[in-house]
Amino acid sequence: MKRIAYLFAAAVMVLSAASCLKDNGSVDSMPGCSSEQYLMTIVNDSNVKTVWYIAEKGKDAANPGALPSEKPVPEESSMICFVLESKSSKDIWVNTNITHPTQSYGPEEKAVFYVFEADVFEGTVWADIISDPSKYEKYSLSVQELVDAGYKLVFKGN
Amino acid sequence: MKAKFIISVLGTALLSQAVFAGNKDKSDLKYAYDHTIELQAGVSVMPYLYSGDAHKTVTFASGGDIQARYSYFIGKHWGIFASLSSDLASSGGTGYFRSVNYADGDIYKYSPDYYASVLEYCLNSAIVGGVYRFDFGHWSLRPRIGIGVGNLEVSSRGYERFSRSDISAYPEYTRYALNFKEEDFLVPGSSYRRYSNDLAIVGYAGCQIAYTFKRHFFLSAEIALKAVCAPNITMTKQVTKAVSAYNPENWAEAVYTYNKKDSYCYDWSNYTETKASLPWAMCSVQIGIGWNIGWNRNDK
Numbered sequence: 001m002k003r004i005a006y007l008f009a010a011a012v013m014v015l016s017a018a019s020c021l022k023d024n025g026s027v028d029s030m031p032g033c034s035s036e037q038y039l040m041t042i043v044n045d046s047n048v049k050t051v052w053y054i055a056e057k058g059k060d061a062a063n064p065g066a067l068p069s070e071k072p073v074p075e076e077s078s079m080i081c082f083v084l085e086s087k088s089s090k091d092i093w094v095n096t097n098i099t100h101p102t103q104s105y106g107p108e109e110k111a112v113f114y115v116f117e118a119d120v121f122e123g124t125v126w127a128d129i130i131s132d133p134s135k136y137e138k139y140s141l142s143v144q145e146l147v148d149a150g151y152k153l154v155f156k157g158n
Numbered sequence: 159m160k161a162k163f164i165i166s167v168l169g170t171a172l173l174s175q176a177v178f179a180g181n182k183d184k185s186d187l188k189y190a191y192d193h194t195i196e197l198q199a200g201v202s203v204m205p206y207l208y209s210g211d212a213h214k215t216v217t218f219a220s221g222g223d224i225q226a227r228y229s230y231f232i233g234k235h236w237g238i239f240a241s242l243s244s245d246l247a248s249s250g251g252t253g254y255f256r257s258v259n260y261a262d263g264d265i266y267k268y269s270p271d272y273y274a275s276v277l278e279y280c281l282n283s284a285i286v287g288g289v290y291r292f293d294f295g296h297w298s299l300r301p302r303i304g305i306g307v308g309n310l311e312v313s314s315r316g317y318e319r320f321s322r323s324d325i326s327a328y329p330e331y332t333r334y335a336l337n338f339k340e341e342d343f344l345v346p347g348s349s350y351r352r353y354s355n356d357l358a359i360v361g362y363a364g365c366q367i368a369y370t371f372k373r374h375f376f377l378s379a380e381i382a383l384k385a386v387c388a389p390n391i392t393m394t395k396q397v398t399k400a401v402s403a404y405n406p407e408n409w410a411e412a413v414y415t416y417n418k419k420d421s422y423c424y425d426w427s428n429y430t431e432t433k434a435s436l437p438w439a440m441c442s443v444q445i446g447i448g449w450n451i452g453w454n455r456n457d458k
Contacts, residue, residue, distance in 0.1 A: 037414035094410045105409035143412040151413070 039092045039102065040146055042113075044084035046157030049118040052082040054092075054111070056101035083118070089152075110140040115155045190293060191374075191450035192231050198380060198446025199224045204247040204279055204437035209395075210261025217257040219279055221247035223442050229289055237289045239302060244282045245384070245440050248275035250315075266319045269329075276315055277334055279437055281386065283308035283360045298376075300366040308360040310391055310436065312336040313351040318400075328400035328422045334434055336393050358388035374450045384440040393436045398429035 044050045080101055082090055094100045102111045115137045120129055129135050139153060146153070202223040208215050223245040231237035254276055255268050287304020316333030336352040364382030371377070400422035406412035 037410075039410055039413055094414065096411075100410055102410040102413070103408040107406045107409060107412035109409060111409050143409060143416065146413060147416050 035096050037094050037096055038151075039094045039100075040151045040153060041089050041091050042082065042084065043089040043152055043154040044086060044115075045154050046117075047086045048157065049086060050084050050155055051116045051118050051121065052084060052155075053114040053116070054080050054082075054101045055114065056080075057104035057109075107143060110142050110145075113139040113141065113153060115139070117157075190231070190234050190291075191452050191454050193451040194229045194231075194376075194448050195451065196227050196229075196376075196378060196446050196448030197225070198227070198378060198444040200380075200442050200444030200446075202245050202247055202440055202442035204245070204281075204440045206249075206437040207435035208257055208261050209432070209435065210258060210263070212263035213261045215257050215261045217249060217254060219247035219249040219277060219437060221245070221278075223440075223444065225444065225446070231289075231291060234293075235291050237291060238286070239289050239304065240284070240286045241304070241306075242282075242284055244280065245442065246278070246280045247437070247440070248278040250276040255317075262319070265322055267322055269318045269320065275313070276317060278313040280311040280313075281308050281358075281360070281384070281437075281440065282311070283358075283362075283384070285360060285362045287362060296370050298368045298370065300368065302362070302364045302366065304362040306360045306362065308358040308386060308388075310336070310354040310358050310386075310388060311351065312354075312393065312436075328402070330397050330399050331424050332395065332397050334393060334395055337391065354388070354391040356388070356390035358386050358391060361385040361387070368448065370450065373454070376448050376450065378444075378446045378448055380442075380444045380446070382442050382444065384442075386436070386438055386440065388436055391436065393434040394431050395434040396429050396431050398424050398426055401425050 042052050044052075082092075084090055094102070105111045116129070116135065120135045137155060141149075141153065200223060202221055204219040204221075205216050206219065208217045223243060225241055225243035227239055227241035229237050229239040258268065259266065283306050285304040285306030287302055287306075289300050289302040292299040312334065314334035314336075316331055318329040318331055320329045321327045336354060362382065362384050364380050366378050366380040368376045368378040401424070403421040403423040404415060404418045406415055
């Protein structure tokens, strides 16, 4: 009987300890956010040096608010520019704290990109270049088209 | 499960001892001490009402409890007692979601359904009452009744509910909160614990059987029922529908948040709130140890 008593007492102690155990749970940590966001990669697959312009919507003084696709080429000052050597590429990042040309388009609109071969700028002026559509390649891209293309815009040459 | 097994074995042993002891020793009030202190622990079940979209159903929270009690016997039979107890019970897992699914009309699935404790109740109570003692040999049967106050604590962890017929529909998120205040912020998936500011009234009735080994040491087993009345303590069920997490303002944002195109999030600025049921009763089976203190009236 004494053995049963000891077993009984031990069981009570174990149950007592178990009763005090609780799961305090935990609060999920919130992920941090970076102000730099990857946008896309522009690829110069041609054999020549190229100049890429990303056009900003509505910055053209002659036609404010118009989509660049509705006009030949916007003002040079309303675009940002990247120079890519032949067979090279560049990742475009957007600083969410600083206005980027592609932020001027709505989510359902098409952003416009112009690609020039670098030698068209030699011995001439901007107005003459844009007046000749054969001197540049124009791309209008929706978000879905860019995603389907693997976030890449590839220039293969004229 | 182990606790239930231990209780079954010890219960059988105690009952068989009672039969033999009753045959061998007919002396009444052999251990009629005037003071006893004891510690008991066991398993408890708390039923409560769950209100779903289609039905109401009774579901259960189960867990353990612990009790410390002091009794003073005024005479050979009658006594008074004061006890402090803590009852912990949780609801969750397959059984809980089976009840929820039935109450909601059997048209949803739930995630995650593996939480062992969607709801966890803790009732800390202080009870005073009366006890009557039947002594027969080493054995003593002690029915008790009492009343007291309790402090209720609820810990909740929310879950998502998905439509089975429309798999593209965004889910709903359900969570429970005790005495919720608007400034409280609950992160989905996190555990949320709150105490009641108001006390609940707790009624108690139990029947204890004790076996005294030596003059001062005894073992006990008890079946008890507690009724909880908490008119000032509010428990709410809050439900919000998920909204798309893909809401880009411009082309660039649409590109770099495209991986969230099919994702969703919860906007807790817009939710529906209904009153939820708290446990109104608690049944427990306990075993314990105790000590007789003072003098034995039969020794005088």
